[in-house]
Amino acid sequence: MDGANGTNGAGSPVPGRTDAARDRDHEGRARNARPRDGLGRPLPYGAEGVPRQPEGIVRPPAQSVAEAQRLLDEGKPFHAHEVFEDAWKSGPDEERELWRGLAQLAVGLTHAARGNRTGGARLLRRGAGAVEEWAAGPGGGPRPHGLDLAGVTAWARELATEVDRASGGPVDPRARAPRLRGAA
Incomplete structure (x- = not known):
């Protein structure tokens, strides 16, 4: 299905799909309005999900850090990753890699919590590398916006x-949440 008009790639109709069946925002862009659980997994339409993070919010960095930590x-x-993604997309160019790396860390924890150990470990390492590389760069530093980057990468x-070595189930995201500003 090409998704644009309820047809498959050959232009044949896909049963049950029409333009009206697609979730669209006020500008006509595709948006998935399905409810989601606390780890961002889509639930069936009509199910009760957790409130979603609004997209495209421009927050001061301190507010982004506080909101992400709360989540x-x-x-x-998953919801924390959306806050970091907003900061990455709306922040100054010289900080984009920092926020992108933090978003990758949150997605890595999401995958580990969903039971995807391989993807979780990979994204945790990728995010740690991005954050560490940003901190070592010319515009970086160890504690921008009060963030404990050394602690977060560790x-x-x-x-x-731990995720690589474990053979058990999903990681508890609440119990394994990082302290973005260091020990409380």
Whole structure:
């Protein structure tokens, strides 16, 4: 299905799909309005999900960090990733890699919490590398916006190693949430 008009790639109709069946925003862009659980997994239409993070919010960096930490503490790393993604997309160019790396860390925790150990470990390491690389760069530093980047990267690498070695089920995202500003 090409998704644009309810047809498959050959232009044949797909049963049950029409333009009206697609979730669209006020500008006509595709948006998935299905409810989601706390880890961002789609639920059936009509099911009760958790409130979604609004997209495209421009927040001051301190507010982004505080909101992401709140969501991580609640066991909602997928939602925290959306906050980091907003900061990455709306922030200054010189900070984009920092926020992108933090978003990858949150997605890594999301995957580990969903039971995707391989993807979780990979994203935790990728995010840790991005954050560490940004901190070592010309515009970086160890504690921008009060973030404990050394602590966050150590947390991510430790969790990635644990996830790789474990044969059990999903990681508890609330219990394994990072402290973005260091020990409380």
